[in-house]
Amino acid sequence: MEYIKKYQSPIGNITMASDGESLIGLWFEDDKYYADILKEPVEQDLPVFDQTIAWLNLYFDGIVPNFCPPIKMQGTPFQRMIWTIIQHIPYGETITYGDIAKAIAKYGNKKEMSAQAVGGAIGHNHIALIIPSHRVIGSKGNLKGYASGVEKKKKLLLFEKASVINSSMRIDTRLA
Numbered sequence: 001m002e003y004i005k006k007y008q009s010p011i012g013n014i015t016m017a018s019d020g021e022s023l024i025g026l027w028f029e030d031d032k033y034y035a036d037i038l039k040e041p042v043e044q045d046l047p048v049f050d051q052t053i054a055w056l057n058l059y060f061d062g063i064v065p066n067f068c069p070p071i072k073m074q075g076t077p078f079q080r081m082i083w084t085i086i087q088h089i090p091y092g093e094t095i096t097y098g099d100i101a102k103a104i105a106k107y108g109n110k111k112e113m114s115a116q117a118v119g120g121a122i123g124h125n126h127i128a129l130i131i132p133s134h135r136v137i138g139s140k141g142n143l144k145g146y147a148s149g150v151e152k153k154k155k156l157l158l159f160e161k162a163s164v165i166n167s168s169m170r171i172d173t174r175l176a
Contacts, residue, residue: 002041005049010060011155018048022072025126028148037074037126064091071127082121089135092160098139119145
């Protein structure tokens with residue numbers, strides 16, 4: 001069974017989804033892949049939604065949450081590896097699609113990895129904000145490729161007072 005609950009954020013309506021124990025989705029309602037993993041969800045209050053709302057309230061109050069509600073990533077092994085990596089991008093920092101691609105290639109003993117493949121995986125992130133795909137930017141510092149639109153990505157990065165680019169982040173592929 002799948003459950004949903006709505007949340008009004010300062011930059012748009014959000015829908016949370018759960019399997020009853022873990023958060024499986026968190027989408028802005030204008031997301032390109034909005035609720036694409038859900039079949040017939042039922043609106044219901046759950047402890048995981050209370051934890052997620054607490055996290056979101058802190059985040060939108062400008063406070064870096066020091067906890068994470070339980071999450072369950074639903075996707076391919078490649079997608080889950082990418083999402084695990086971006087989960088570790090610190091608040092207010094950014095990294096490029098290319099940096100992630102290089103790290104994945106090195107981890108897999110490959111000559112190279114497509115930044116577009118990384119972007120595709122990031123675009124299908126079902127748990128926005130908590131898995132901060134908005135912190136991944138283009139190689140020249142350009143904002144591109146956000147499922148809820150570049151304007152929302154810009155608002156989130158401005159909200160976090162993010163540095164335009166910080167390629168010095170060390171990507172620990174052991175996390176994947």
